[in-house]
Amino acid sequence: MSFQTRLVPFAFAAVSLFCIPVFADGNPKSSNVGEATAPTASSTAVDHWETAMALVRYGDSKQDALAMIAAARIMKEVGDSPSKAAVVKGSGQTTSADKKTDTLTVEAILARAKQYAGDRKDLVALAEDAARVGGRGAVHGPGRKSTLVYRGTQDVYQVAFRGGEPAIVFAAGDGDSDLDLYVYDENENLICSDTDLTDRMLCRWSPRWTGQFTIKVKNLGMANYYTIVHN
Template identity: 45%
Template sequence: MSIRQTLIAAAIAAFGLTGAHAAEDKKPNLDRGKTGAPSAGAQAAEAVATAHALARYGDANKDALSLITAARILKETGVRADALKVAKGTEEAAKRSDDALSADAVLERGRALAAGRPDLLALADDVAKASSRGVDRGPQVGRNKVVGSRAWHHYDLRFVGGELAKVYARGDGDSDLDLYVYDERGNLICKDDSPGDEMACAWTPRWTGMFRIRVLNRGIANQYSIVTN
């Protein structure tokens, strides 16, 4: 083989290696063929999302039992209060100053609706006396986040490889919100762009790494809560 042929062969081999490395660098952090076992954090995040839905149902239907049950779930799961901080995006002033989805606030509304019902009031008393679980490993929750009209919020979070990751978000009903999840390489991993402002994403990372959660508002200002493990 001539020197020229040798150099060409070496260049081709080098290009092939570079191309392989580039392809590897772009591989998404997603195990498409595996659903990881739900961790305690993922299960707790799902429970909190259920509690939030129960609380909203109780408010809309004046149902004391739904509110009291939601408060019990929130206490039992051990929520890291407002642990999720917006990494990027403009956050507007809250539409309401109270934390409507805290365990205490939900229980207070349930107790008010239970007036005249000794059985429900006794149940509310039991929930009030219960101590919250330790929150070191509890789900991460962001409440009273207001994303402006046609604006967006980003959250940068780390998820463990091989474990099921879950994100839930729900707004106040005033506009359409969409949820997108990207890995550290910019690959779109999961999305929920269905109509409305109740969203969920679940995936299993191939390796432990950072992910960007994006909440995009398609309409007027919306106050939402977001929950993840």
């Protein structure tokens, strides 16, 4: 066998070696989650949205106009942009629940604030002032989407998160049913879940590398109009 003939198998093996996919730790099913990382401006923005939604829930339960106004101001200050999450699967049904509307917009929140204010002209004036405050616009803030999930169904999204930075997904419903949240990486590993008995859900993790994640919002009760926010 000539030297040139012996060289061919070696060259083929070398090329094959460089064609093997390289994973974060050598495991093709490796979980894309690492150690906690420092907050970023985008992850902090999602935290602020969570605070605003908590104020809305409190304001509605106590009919507290000030809490609602504070929530609306936070939402305007933080801003948002249309979510870039790709919808893999939606409820896709038509029921009377289609008549539900989004109760978590700034306009809807301030409308209820005025209702709770009653004869308090000072609070009504604060609500009207908050409505006039300019928002940061559609190019700022975290990705946000509001949609209706029907009884016994789930919505499935895919969105990319950056490696080495905190990733946050927050969702809040209209209070009419229990919603559960699940996050999977591209290797189908369950990264995070929030399955308590409410429709307020939060998942927080730090991806080791930039990659696609699958987000599932499962409805365990009647139709629920929810808002999902992510960085």
